[in-house]
Amino acid sequence: MIDLDTIDFKKMGFLAGLEVHHQIDTKRKLFCNCVPKLSDGEPDYLFERYFRPVLGEMGDFDAGMLIEFEKGYRVIYHAYEDSVCIYEQDEQPPFWPDNEAIYKGYELAHWLNFSAMVDEIVVSRKQYLDGSITTGFQRTMIIARDGWIPVNNKKIRISNLTVEEDAARKIKTENYGRTVYYNLDRLGIPLVEVITDHRDCDDPEDLRRTAEYIGLALRLSKIGKRGIGVVRQDVNLSITGGDRVELKGVQDLDMFDQMCRREVARQDMLIKIAGLLKERSLTKDELEHTYIDLTENFDVTKVPKNFIIMGIRLPKFGGIFKLEIQPGKDFGQDIIEKTELISGIPRQFLFQSDEMDANSFRRKTINDSQNNFFFEQMTTDIDKKIRKILNLKKDEAYFIALGPQKWVIHAMKKIIERCKMALDGVPQETRRLTLDGNSEFLRVIHGKDRLYPDTDTPPIDMDMVKIQQLKENVGIRPWEIYEELNKKYGFDYYQVVKLIRHELVDNITKLINEHRVDPQRGYDFYEKTLVALRREGLDPSVITFEQIIEILKGAHEGFYDFNQIPNITRVLLKQPTKKFKQVLTDLKIKAITDAELLRYYNEALNEVKAKFETEKLEKNELTNKITGNIMRRIKGSLSGKKVFDFVLMKMGGK
Numbered sequence: 001m002i003d004l005d006t007i008d009f010k011k012m013g014f015l016a017g018l019e020v021h022h023q024i025d026t027k028r029k030l031f032c033n034c035v036p037k038l039s040d041g042e043p044d045y046l047f048e049r050y051f052r053p054v055l056g057e058m059g060d061f062d063a064g065m066l067i068e069f070e071k072g073y074r075v076i077y078h079a080y081e082d083s084v085c086i087y088e089q090d091e092q093p094p095f096w097p098d099n100e101a102i103y104k105g106y107e108l109a110h111w112l113n114f115s116a117m118v119d120e121i122v123v124s125r126k127q128y129l130d131g132s133i134t135t136g137f138q139r140t141m142i143i144a145r146d147g148w149i150p151v152n153n154k155k156i157r158i159s160n161l162t163v164e165e166d167a168a169r170k171i172k173t174e175n176y177g178r179t180v181y182y183n184l185d186r187l188g189i190p191l192v193e194v195i196t197d198h199r200d201c202d203d204p205e206d207l208r209r210t211a212e213y214i215g216l217a218l219r220l221s222k223i224g225k226r227g228i229g230v231v232r233q234d235v236n237l238s239i240t241g242g243d244r245v246e247l248k249g250v251q252d253l254d255m256f257d258q259m260c261r262r263e264v265a266r267q268d269m270l271i272k273i274a275g276l277l278k279e280r281s282l283t284k285d286e287l288e289h290t291y292i293d294l295t296e297n298f299d300v301t302k303v304p305k306n307f308i309i310m311g312i313r314l315p316k317f318g319g320i321f322k323l324e325i326q327p328g329k330d331f332g333q334d335i336i337e338k339t340e341l342i343s344g345i346p347r348q349f350l351f352q353s354d355e356m357d358a359n360s361f362r363r364k365t366i367n368d369s370q371n372n373f374f375f376e377q378m379t380t381d382i383d384k385k386i387r388k389i390l391n392l393k394k395d396e397a398y399f400i401a402l403g404p405q406k407w408v409i410h411a412m413k414k415i416i417e418r419c420k421m422a423l424d425g426v427p428q429e430t431r432r433l434t435l436d437g438n439s440e441f442l443r444v445i446h447g448k449d450r451l452y453p454d455t456d457t458p459p460i461d462m463d464m465v466k467i468q469q470l471k472e473n474v475g476i477r478p479w480e481i482y483e484e485l486n487k488k489y490g491f492d493y494y495q496v497v498k499l500i501r502h503e504l505v506d507n508i509t510k511l512i513n514e515h516r517v518d519p520q521r522g523y524d525f526y527e528k529t530l531v532a533l534r535r536e537g538l539d540p541s542v543i544t545f546e547q548i549i550e551i552l553k554g555a556h557e558g559f560y561d562f563n564q565i566p567n568i569t570r571v572l573l574k575q576p577t578k579k580f581k582q583v584l585t586d587l588k589i590k591a592i593t594d595a596e597l598l599r600y601y602n603e604a605l606n607e608v609k610a611k612f613e614t615e616k617l618e619k620n621e622l623t624n625k626i627t628g629n630i631m632r633r634i635k636g637s638l639s640g641k642k643v644f645d646f647v648l649m650k651m652g653g654k
């Protein structure tokens with residue numbers, strides 16, 4: 001069992017950087033005049049493309065791009081008249097880039113303390129062969145370098161800020177993932193990409209806060225677009241002895257902690273596996289590209305037409321594939337996921353010898369065990385036959401695959417290659433998160449060869465005076481708000497983040513400073529009372545700030561108990577124009593004089609005396625009982641504190 005909770009990030013040599021991609025709020029797309037909006041429903045037209053890599057600036061193919069090409073995607077695009085023109089179809093060169101997006105990029109650079117602003121923008125092309133961009137490359141421009149933000153009393157360096165176009169949205173895949181559908185509406189929406197230095201975050205919490213502060217700066221500055229899907233984070237992380245792995249497209253900051261722990265565990269285990277294989281003195285030459293047809297050993301009536309089963313021998317790998325590398329997932333599965341994605345053979349048609357064990361992880365996972373050809377067809381008899389044919393001893397391993405011959409050969413090749421990599425530990429990969437926080441192979445990490453200059457747009461001379469003036473737009477930054485609210489009022493980090501997100505900072509400071517409301521009471525009103533009432537189906541926006549002051553002040557001055565606040569607010573949300581006094585009357589909350597309170601006290605005292613042997617009660621216990629009794633009688637018309645103080649005074653006076 002992998003223990004995620006005890007990971008010592010410092011000891012592991014944890015390094016992690018971020019790429020925050022956030023859409024910019026603009027009137028048009030970055031390289032054409034289309035409206036930056038999403039379209040749904042039946043598309044107005046469709047078209048399709050195939051992709052191939054082009055040579056990089058230095059005359060080499062990018063290794064990652066070649067693997068993408070191997071996947072052999074057929075891509076079908078959905079287009080809408082109101083959000084797509086011939087630029088997105090790659091039928092015409094780019095228009096002049098959108099000034100608004102570029103200047104907003106520079107303004108954000110000021111928010112994030114960038115010191116080097118680019119004075120001549122050069123548009124570059126970044127290759128993408130997954131079909132998400134019709135041209136096969138994304139247009140991108142670096143506009144600033146060397147920024148930083150303070151996080152947990154550290155300086156987190158930010159290396160680059162770029163403005164670039166967003167990619168198309170994937171809708172669905174068919175034909176075992178070989179046919180991919182994209183909606184073109186999102187393609188070309190301006191994005192800002194903020195890239196942090198991977199040396200400065202010591203643990204997942206640093207990383208989370210860095211991402212959060214950048215996101216909040218985009219919100220406070222109103223540079224960022226708002227809504228669902230406007231922000232995506234990529235996290236690059238490695239540990240000592242591991243290598244850079246990119247976790248792609250993380251939307252939820254709450255996932256950061258689990259995701260980092262699970263990736264650290266994976267890299268740690270891959271390093272251990274490399275050690276084990278070396279102990280067994282395995283060399284890469286022993287892993288041969290010899291693929292053997294094994295179809296005849298199975299019940300051929302169960303094998304689909306034109307499908308074959310092939311196997312490869314993996315000496316010295318016995319027991320390696322069943323090692324757990326992420327919670328609930330073994331090394332064999334990690335290889336299977338990668339093979340599935342590149343070759344197209346579904347994971348249910350891939351099998352490794354450690355899975356003869358009925359307790360293997362995949363056998364226990366519903367998605368992977370259902371319709372799994374080999375889990376249904378494998379027997380110990382067939383296992384024996386395969387071992388004999390592949391010339392394997394009992395403690396050695398094999399992999400088998402079912403599918404069309406061409407695909408199966410492709411799969412075998414990929415598995416051998418991956419097993420060779422096991423000797424080196426952690427391969428550089430881009431991975432996508434699964435719902436449990438584990439991750440799956442997505443592609444080989446992109447190298448620098450995929451970046452080259454765009455010849456369609458000349459370099460753009462920037463107005464540096466105007467860029468410096470943008471500094472005046474910078475307001476109080478999120479980390480400064482946190483410092484202040486934390487020091488002055490004791491709000492913790494997560495409370496401050498909520499207050500900023502919900503745009504409540506001004507209101508809450510006003511309540512505290514001008515109306516003497518207790519900070520936590522004010523916070524609870526917005527983040528608990530109003531949230532609970534919204535869940536009841538009421539609309540919190542109908543209540544005015546003046547009404548909120550009235551509600552909280554009444555409780556603070558002791559006219560009613562704090563637990564009356566939800567009741568009063570509920571009535572006001574239902575009937576916002578109702579007079580405050582009338583609300584109190586309706587709820588039978590009335591002003592109580594000291595004389596009346598004394599009468600309640602005497603009644604309560606008698607009742608408590610009748611019920612309990614009061615002489616045996618501790619003084620504070622008795623005080624509590626009497627206070628409770630009075631509170632029931634007056635139904636919250638006074639605050640608990642006021643009644644308690646009164647009772648205490650009476651008892652002390654006795």
Ligand SMILES: [Zn+2]
Nearest residue numbers: 032034084085
């Ligand atoms: Zn367009």
